[in-house]
Amino acid sequence: MSMQRRDFLKASSAGLIAAGLPLRAHGAAVKAKVVIVGAGFGGATAAKYIRKWDSNIEVTLIDREAKFVSCPLSNLVLAGLKTLDDISRTYDGLKSHGVNVVVDEVTAIDTDKRVVKTAKGSFPYDRLIVSPGIDFLFDQIEGYDAKAQETILHAWKAGPQTLKLRQQIESMPDGGLIVVGMPLAPYRCPPGPYERVCLMANYLKRAKPKSKIIMLDANPDVASKKPLFMKAWNTLYKDWVEYRPNSKVLKVSADKMTVSTEFEDLKANVINIIPPQRAGHVAELAGVRTDSNGVWCPASFVTYESKSKPFVHVIGDSLLSNFPKSGHMANNMGKVCANAIVELLNGREPNPVPIVANTCYSAVSEDKAIHVATVFRYDPVKDQMTAQPGGGISADLSEVEAVYAEAWAEGIWGDVFS
Amino acid sequence: MKRISALLAALVLASPILSNGATTEPPMGKLLYLPPQPVNVPANMVAVPVAIWSNGQVFMQWMFVPAQALANMPALAPPVAAAVTAPASAATTAVSTATSAAAAMPAAATAAATAVTSAPSAAATAAVNMAGKLTGSTATHARSMAATCYSCHGTDGKSHSAIPPLAGMDKSYFIEQMKDFKSGKREATVMHQHAKGYTDEEFAQMADVFAAVKP
Structure with a gap:
């Protein structure tokens, strides 16, 4: 254990003054400081669980947004079946666990001096967790510049774009065409684009039955829950959805409202492009976006410590792994990472064989849902997370799973933020 | 090294x-x-x-x-x-x-x-x-495994939704249910898939964690 006691004690007292944090009223002295950047499913979970498992570790959670808007269930907002408020949560619950929540933009990370700098302050750390989610590679699609991005939305980070895309669909005339383009895997939320098409079609079927959706998938086939989505399209949305594999979006024009692939140019009323992605900007600031393409972040599956920067841990969608990039996985990684950091900061060996699990529901209509579930176990011999036998998808589209999907969301939002 | x-x-x-x-x-x-x-x-x-x-x-x-x-x-x-x-x-x-x-x-x-x-x-x-x-890594492995359940079943197994709570559940009942999910004896929408990912020993370790929680 290479923890330097003197260093972190020094850092702790300096931090208290610099950040103007309240001194602890009672209990043992602060043992160490953890700073977490990104208050989504990964970062917020890690913050809560570090405090839960060792309340003498001081935790600062930094995010530029003042509240959380859930990507899971946000496709229901597009279909008019939920509001943005339904899927938003505050950080008040985390504050009640003693998490110091800072709403600010991170501007720099000094991994030698172990300090995170924001527009308004400076936060020293003994261990840093970055959970920045994804950034979009707009420049991989011709014409998808800043101006085009005002009209051609991704809505792949829930929030204002979700509402704006909903408005675009609502104001489209009956008989209109929506084109949805999605990137090659890996991308955030493997089943998400297909769920989106189901729920957009669900809305069209109810409100604009002469309209249609064309889905342009860069992948050679439906990349997640294939038989179930195919069944939804073939039974519930036969007249509304046209699915085209191997159809990578190469070019868009916001002025002409066109989308081009290698094979065709489509003119649409609403264009929704989910661009290719990479680990969020904060991962670059921390110097951990270091896979061979500079896109994702390699890290240990035991501690989630970056393979390139000591004392920096990476969780969530930014990680280079065979995991589906889901909120549920980020939540599970947050716990394993929290567990490991608590052990490390107490001079103990972290759990050498962590297990994480994924449960991912997709709504396919207003009252039916499906899921995929997988348990991953660390294999120390191969140094990889191995999907355990027995995982899989739903037997069918079902009403009962729609109830569980809703309960899942309540459960995980509570687990992360309450 | x-x-x-x-x-x-x-x-x-x-x-x-x-x-x-x-x-x-x-x-x-x-x-x-x-x-x-x-x-x-x-x-x-x-x-x-x-x-x-x-x-x-x-x-x-x-x-x-x-x-x-x-x-x-x-x-x-x-x-x-x-x-x-x-x-x-x-x-x-x-x-x-x-x-x-x-x-x-x-x-x-x-x-x-x-x-x-x-x-x-x-x-x-x-x-x-x-x-x-349970001490050291065994305890933290159990803690970490049980926490994988919290995502759906609520922190410490205290669920507030249609998903059943696990907090305070009798140890032998928990183990038996997990084994039944694993074998297919008890039908489920998703639990049969999760149960297959854990060993029977791990069921017992998780059971200890949940049995110790006051519901």
């Missing part, structure tokens, strides 16, 4: 027992957790418990070694091989009086210790004592 050896494993397991055979609070508790035995052992390979020495700490891990190589290590081959190739029978029954959390870990520990000490009964006693109280 990491130094890995099966011999070291045996020594680490055995040494506190040799030096302080009467201890009821094993001093090496947190060092001794042996993860569940791997299920998919490649052909002609044997899973061997090893100690990994890293920055002054020791933890236990399974390593696959060619069966032939093991056979060439006369001091270790018979007991270790017995522990890992026949877990369901001889090795496990050796500590059958221990709690189920004990089943995965001290069985191999006992056998490995036996390899270098002539005091198997002391080793077995220590192993059983250790199993009674």
Whole structure:
């Protein structure tokens, strides 16, 4: 254990003054400081669980947004079946666990001096967790510049774009065409684009039955829950959805409202492009976006410590792994990472064989849902997370799973933020 | 730097027992957790418990070694091989009086210790004592595993939705349900898929965590 006691004690007292944090009223002295950047499913979970498992570790959670808007269930907002408020949560619950929540933009990370700098302050750390989610590679699609991005939305980070895309669909005339383009895997939320098409079609079927959706998938086939989505399209949305594999979006024009692939140019009323992605900007600031393409972040599956920067841990969608990039996985990684950091900061060996699990529901209509579930176990011999036998998808589209999907969301939002 | 050896494993397991055979609070508790035995052992390979020495700490891990190589290590081959190739029978029954959390870990520990000490009964006693109280990595593995359930079942298993709570659930009931999900005896939408990802020993460890929560 290479923890330097003197260093972190020094850092702790300096931090208290610099950040103007309240001194602890009672209990043992602060043992160490953890700073977490990104208050989504990964970062917020890690913050809560570090405090839960060792309340003498001081935790600062930094995010530029003042509240959380859930990507899971946000496709229901597009279909008019939920509001943005339904899927938003505050950080008040985390504050009640003693998490110091800072709403600010991170501007720099000094991994030698172990300090995170924001527009308004400076936060020293003994261990840093970055959970920045994804950034979009707009420049991989011709014409998808800043101006085009005002009209051609991704809505792949829930929030204002979700509402704006909903408005675009609502104001489209009956008989209109929506084109949805999605990137090659890996991308955030493997089943998400297909769920989106189901729920957009669900809305069209109810409100604009002469309209249609064309889905342009860069992948050679439906990349997640294939038989179930195919069944939804073939039974519930036969007249509304046209699915085209191997159809990578190469070019868009916001002025002409066109989308081009290698094979065709489509003119649409609403264009929704989910661009290719990479680990969020904060991962670059921390110097951990270091896979061979500079896109994702390699890290240990035991501690989630970056393979390139000591004392920096990476969780969530930014990680280079065979995991589906889901909120549920980020939540599970947050716990394993929290567990490991608590052990490390107490001079103990972290759990050498962590297990994480994924449960991912997709709504396919207003009252039916499906899921995929997988348990991953660390294999120390191969140094990889191995999907355990027995995982899989739903037997069918079902009403009962729609109830569980809703309960899942309540459960995980509570687990992360309450 | 990491130094890995099966011999070291045996020594680490055995040494506190040799030096302080009467201890009821094993001093090496947190060092001794042996993860569940791997299920998919490649052909002609044997899973061997090893100690990994890293920055002054020791933890236990399974390593696959060619069966032939093991056979060439006369001091270790018979007991270790017995522990890992026949877990369901001889090795496990050796500590059958221990709690189920004990089943995965001290069985191999006992056998490995036996390899270098002539005091198997002391080793077995220590192993059983250790199993009674989860310490170190065992406890954090259980804590971490149980936390995978919280995503749907609520923090500490306190659910506030259509998904059933686990907080305060009777230990044997929890284990039985998980085994039934795993075997397919109890039907489910999703739990049969999750249950297959954990060992029966891990069900018992998680059961302990939930049984200890006040609902």
